[in-house]
Amino acid sequence: MLCPKKGMRLYIISNRLPVKVTGLNGTFVFSRSEGGLATGLDSLQTSYEKHWIGWPGMCVKREEDKKEILARLEELNFHPVFLSESQIENYYEGYSNSTIWPLCHYFFAYTLYKKCFWDAYKQVNRLFCEEICRLVRPGDRVWIQDYQLMLLPNMLREACPGVCIGYFHHIPFPSYELFRVLPERAELLKGLLGADFIAFHTHDYMRHFISTVERVLRIDFNLDEARIGDRVVRVDALPMGINYDLYHEAFDKPEVRKAIERNRQFFGKHKLMISVDRLDYSKGILHRLWGFASFLSHHPEYHGKVTLAMVIVPSRDHVGSYAELKTKIDEEIGAINGRYSTMDWTPVCYFYHSFSFEELTAMYYMADIALVTPLRDGMNLVAKEYVAVKRENPGVLILSEMAGASAEMADALRINPNDTGEIEAAICEALEMPEEEQMARLERMRKIVSTQTVNKWAADFVDGLNDTFTKNTWLCEKRLSKEAVGTIRHSYLNARRRLILLDYDGTLAAIENRPEDARPTEEILALLRKLSEDPANHVVINSGRDQSTLEEWLGALPISLAAEHGASYKEGGVWHQNLSKIHWAPELLSILRLFIDKTPRAHLEIKDAALAWHYRESDAWLGALRARQLIHALMPVCMRRGLQILSGDKVVEVKSLECNKGSEVNRLLARRHYDFILAMGDDTTDEDMFQALPKDAVTIKIGNVSEIANYHMSSQEQVLPFLRSLLGNEETEADKYGGKYARLTEAFLNGWRSLARNRLLKVFSNN
Numbered sequence: 131m132l133c134p135k136k137g138m139r140l141y142i143i144s145n146r147l148p149v150k151v152t153g154l155n156g157t158f159v160f161s162r163s164e165g166g167l168a169t170g171l172d173s174l175q176t177s178y179e180k181h182w183i184g185w186p187g188m189c190v191k192r193e194e195d196k197k198e199i200l201a202r203l204e205e206l207n208f209h210p211v212f213l214s215e216s217q218i219e220n221y222y223e224g225y226s227n228s229t230i231w232p233l234c235h236y237f238f239a240y241t242l243y244k245k246c247f248w249d250a251y252k253q254v255n256r257l258f259c260e261e262i263c264r265l266v267r268p269g270d271r272v273w274i275q276d277y278q279l280m281l282l283p284n285m286l287r288e289a290c291p292g293v294c295i296g297y298f299h300h301i302p303f304p305s306y307e308l309f310r311v312l313p314e315r316a317e318l319l320k321g322l323l324g325a326d327f328i329a330f331h332t333h334d335y336m337r338h339f340i341s342t343v344e345r346v347l348r349i350d351f352n353l354d355e356a357r358i359g360d361r362v363v364r365v366d367a368l369p370m371g372i373n374y375d376l377y378h379e380a381f382d383k384p385e386v387r388k389a390i391e392r393n394r395q396f397f398g399k400h401k402l403m404i405s406v407d408r409l410d411y412s413k414g415i416l417h418r419l420w421g422f423a424s425f426l427s428h429h430p431e432y433h434g435k436v437t438l439a440m441v442i443v444p445s446r447d448h449v450g451s452y453a454e455l456k457t458k459i460d461e462e463i464g465a466i467n468g469r470y471s472t473m474d475w476t477p478v479c480y481f482y483h484s485f486s487f488e489e490l491t492a493m494y495y496m497a498d499i500a501l502v503t504p505l506r507d508g509m510n511l512v513a514k515e516y517v518a519v520k521r522e523n524p525g526v527l528i529l530s531e532m533a534g535a536s537a538e539m540a541d542a543l544r545i546n547p548n549d550t551g552e553i554e555a556a557i558c559e560a561l562e563m564p565e566e567e568q569m570a571r572l573e574r575m576r577k578i579v580s581t582q583t584v585n586k587w588a589a590d591f592v593d594g595l596n597d598t599f600t601k602n603t604w605l606c607e608k609r610l611s612k613e614a615v616g617t618i619r620h621s622y623l624n625a626r627r628r629l630i631l632l633d634y635d636g637t638l639a640a641i642e643n644r645p646e647d648a649r650p651t652e653e654i655l656a657l658l659r660k661l662s663e664d665p666a667n668h669v670v671i672n673s674g675r676d677q678s679t680l681e682e683w684l685g686a687l688p689i690s691l692a693a694e695h696g697a698s699y700k701e702g703g704v705w706h707q708n709l710s711k712i713h714w715a716p717e718l719l720s721i722l723r724l725f726i727d728k729t730p731r732a733h734l735e736i737k738d739a740a741l742a743w744h745y746r747e748s749d750a751w752l753g754a755l756r757a758r759q760l761i762h763a764l765m766p767v768c769m770r771r772g773l774q775i776l777s778g779d780k781v782v783e784v785k786s787l788e789c790n791k792g793s794e795v796n797r798l799l800a801r802r803h804y805d806f807i808l809a810m811g812d813d814t815t816d817e818d819m820f821q822a823l824p825k826d827a828v829t830i831k832i833g834n835v836s837e838i839a840n841y842h843m844s845s846q847e848q849v850l851p852f853l854r855s856l857l858g859n860e861e862t863e864a865d866k867y868g869g870k871y872a873r874l875t876e877a878f879l880n881g882w883r884s885l886a887r888n889r890l891l892k893v894f895s896n897n
Contacts, residue, residue: 150162158195213257228247230277285324294595296327306341309342319342323343343356345751405501415442419463423462424551443484529545622856628805629802639846676694696789721764730752776814799823808828808830
C-alpha cells in the first residue's frame, strides 16, 4: 500500500451517513445506523483522515435546523447531504430500490420504471457531486459506495478530472441479459467508468460487469482493465469481511453472557436455529419457512426439540411489495405455529425488530444452526458473524449458494434456496452432524473469516485504488501535451533529414468494422502529399495492409509503402519483395474457415504473406472466446510450418516470422542517416517498429499506452491535427519564446551598432 502524504483524506461517500438524525426544531438525537456497510466501515482502520458524506436520515426543511445538524455532524467529520421528501421518494424509494435493486437481485417482475425516478436519481447524484467538490483537495481519495450513486463517479470525474475515485458495488451485479433491460443502462455504466477502480464482492459480479460494458458500450477489457480516454479503469473482486475481533471476543463481555443466560432460560433445551434478515423479498424468508414446515411435516421425531428463532429487521414495510411480503410471512409463521405448537414448545419464535449487538451475538453463540438462505445476496455478513462468534461452541452454518459469502465458505452446508427439499435435508444433516465435524468445519471457516476482515477488505481496496491512480498518473505523464508538441515541432523544423513512419489503420485512418471501408479521405491524402513535398522528408506508410490495397489507395503519392509488415515495400515508385507469395496450407485455411462459420460476422482476409481473421463486428464475448480457441487450434500447425500468430485489435493474424515492422525499420536505417525520426502506430505490431528505433526517435502510441513508445495519444482523431501542426505556420510556445528572444537580441545588437556608430562619428568630427 502506498504511504499517503500527511493531511491526505479519505472520503467515504454513501447514501446514508453511519449515524441517523431524529428530532425537531433544534433538538436532535444522533444514533448509530443499522446495515452491513455502516457496521463494516465504522470499524475501518486507515492511515488517511477519514470523512463521510451522506444523507443524515431525515428530511430537514428549516435552514436553522440544517445549520445545527451540519455543525454537530462536521465535528465528527461527517458531511450531510440534505434531501427533500420528494427526492427520497423518487431517488431512494423509487429508482434505487424499485428499479435497480430488484433488477440486480433478479426480481425482474418487481422492477418499476418512471421518468420522475430517473430524474430524481440524476439530481441527487449531482447534489452529492457538488458536496464532494466543495470539500475535496488534491491528493485526497474518494470512495463511493453502492448502487444509489452509480452516476456519481463520472459526474465527479468531469467536475474534478484529476481526483482519485474508487467505487464499490455492494449488491449483486446481474448478467448482461438482465442489465440490458434498463433503459438507462448506458448512462449507468458510463457513470461507473468514471472511477479509477471498481470492485465487487465476487468474481461472478465482476465478470457480469465486464461482459455488460463490452456489449453495451463496446469498450474492450484487457483482462481486468479498460481504456477510457487517457486513463485506465481497473475492476476487481474483493469480498467484504467483518470486524472479526469484535465478534470473536463478544463472549468475553458480561452483557453478552447475561444475554446468553436469558436466552437459555427462554428457549430451554431445544435445539436452536437462528435466521437474521432485513425484511426483503431477496432474503428468501418465505422459502426458508416452507423448508422448515416441510421438515416438521416429514420429521415428527423432532417436534418439541427444534425451535427456529427468526429475527426480521423492519425495512420499507410501508411499500406495497414489502407490506405484502410481511403479511405472507406473518401468515406462514402463524400457520406453522398453529399446526405444531404445544403448551411448552413454539416452533417459530418471531422477532420483528432489530437486536442490540449484545443480544444478537448471544443468539449467535447459542444457536446450533444458522439458516442463511437468501434467494440472491451481494455478500451476507450474518454468515461470517455467526462463524466468528461461535468459538469453542459447536454449530452448523446452512448457507445459500446465491449469497456472495458462499464463494469463500465452502464448509457450510450449501443449498439452493429455491429448493425447499434441500433446505429440509440440510436441517436434518445439520442436526445429525457429529460435534467433531461441526468444530472442524467451523475452524476452517474461521480461518477465512479471521483473515478476510473488513480492515483487509478496505486496505485491499485502497491498495487497488492507489495502484490504479499511480498508473493513471504515469499515463498522464506519457500523454502528448502541448508543450511536448512544441518541442517535437521545434526539432522537426530544425532537422535536415527526416524519417516519418506511419501506421495506417487506427493511426492515419479510423478503425472500421469492415476493413475495406477505411479508404483514405481527401484530408489524409492532402496531408501525406504536403508532408512528402518537403525534400527533407521521407514518408513511409508501415502497414499490415496488403500490397494491392496500399497501391490502390496511396500508390499515386510520392511516398514509400511497406505492406504486410514489410513483406514487400515500395520505394522510388517500384515495389520490391522481401518474401515471395506464400501458398497457404489447406489445413490452415480450413481451421480459419471453420471459425468463420462458428463466429457470426467474422471474416477472413487472405494476403500474400499473411492471413487475418477479423472479428470486430462479432459479439464481444463470443469473438474473444473464438479468438482464444482459434489461437489454440492454430498453434500446432503454425509451429510445424514456422509461422507466427499475432493477436491484434479484434484480429488474429498468421504470418511469416521473417518480416515485421521492426525489420522494415532496420532496412530503412541501414540505408540512410536521419536527424529526426517520427513513428506513430496503434497496434501490438507497432511495438516492433518502436523497439527498432533509436531512443532519441519520437515514438507515439495511439490508444493503449506502450511501455516502449515515448508518448501516448488517446485517440486516432488527434493524429491528423498533430501532423498538421508540424507543417503549420502557427507558433508553439517554444517557437514564440525563441522568436521573442531572437527579436530582442537583434534589437539589442542594432542599438549597440547605432551607439557605436554615433560615438565613432563624434570622434572623427573632433579630429
